[in-house]
Amino acid sequence: MNKLLLPVLVALVAQVTTFSAFAQEIKGDAKQGETKNAMCIGCHGIVGYQASFPEIHKVPMISGQGSKYIVSALNAYKKGERKHPSMRGIADTLSDQDVADLAAYYEASGAVAGAAAPAKAAGGSAKAEALLAKGSCVSCHGDNFSKPLDPSYPKIAGQHSDYLFVALKSYKAENKAIVGRGNAIMGGTVKQFTNAELKEMANYIGSLPGELKVVPQRQFKQ
Template sequence: MTWRFKAALLAASLIVVTAPASAQALVGRAENGARINAMCIGCHGIEGYRASFPQVYHVPMIAGQNVKYLAAALEAYRKGERKHPTMRGVAGSLSDQDIADLAAYYATLGKPPATEPPSKVALPGDLKDKLTACTACHGANFNNTVDASYPRLAGQHRDYLYQALKAYQTQNHALVGRGNAIMVGMAATLDDAQARAIADYLSGLPGDLRTAPQPMLH
């Protein structure tokens, strides 16, 4: 398997899960998602908020993320394919329609396309080749993905991106880890320095993701 092909698989699977058929068949109603997001805004609606498990890191920006990816991620937490006690508890309380509605709501909150210059983070030559191959799925700017089931990566918090890669490298742990088979294989090819370098680069790119502060009471 060539490095270019392996890199393409890495891009396609980075923090990616497959959307559940039930959620795909439902029509998400953003107005309903705005009414049921009380469990979300305590973390995802606060600028600079950091999680403390399994390490201290910024919670991901989900406003402006692709709708199909958001639904798929919630379903993965609900099924236990993604292991995180808080997210498992939240997702486990949601119906299929709730998931579709929340995904539709947060997808509408993205900012207009950014005009900032591209990331100035320098990458080793081998990682440049890998990220070039990644554009086949995530787009040339890592923001306009070729399919909405892939996550936007541009501008995401670097520490979250790093922790996501580390989660795919963690197996056979009751509370930590992610079970996407392709991503597990691809993350295993990265050493710690490479994982950090990829996270640094992607976080420096301009994109649509943001934290959307919201009132605690509707």
């Protein structure tokens, strides 16, 4: 009987593997993403918009962010690895195709054909640079913190510094029902720093030239 079952099991494994590979290759359509961003533009499409949870800070700029990072972040909210209630509620309503389409839209949003890459930052705070070196931050976020070594990692140069500070602290939060982020690499990195040091790092990274921006919605859809 085992000999009879073996080909069936092999076929089932092959089907599951093929399905998994297909699921990972969902292609995003930026034009479709633009039609699905109604729940995004109310925060991410308003220049200077501030959130009040878990403390007051500007919402992150996501136009120009890498699509694979956006997919990774939204899936982390869906899985509960990121515990922001509003973002998890929104992410839970999105299909895998919706996530891919929105990610493609925001990666392309605001891009200017032929635009030069951000200039290399001038020397900044020696203290902040020493802290970033201690955390080996460039090893993931890349040159000038704008060229991630893995596309599922975010560009962070020029991101709102108050948001970066809140995000960094969230990796230190443990056993919280509605606050915190679960990521072994980031958790291990930030826990070696005080909050004052994290703020120093966030302020420096936020001051760097980057590719992220807020692209205001021209008009709200009817």
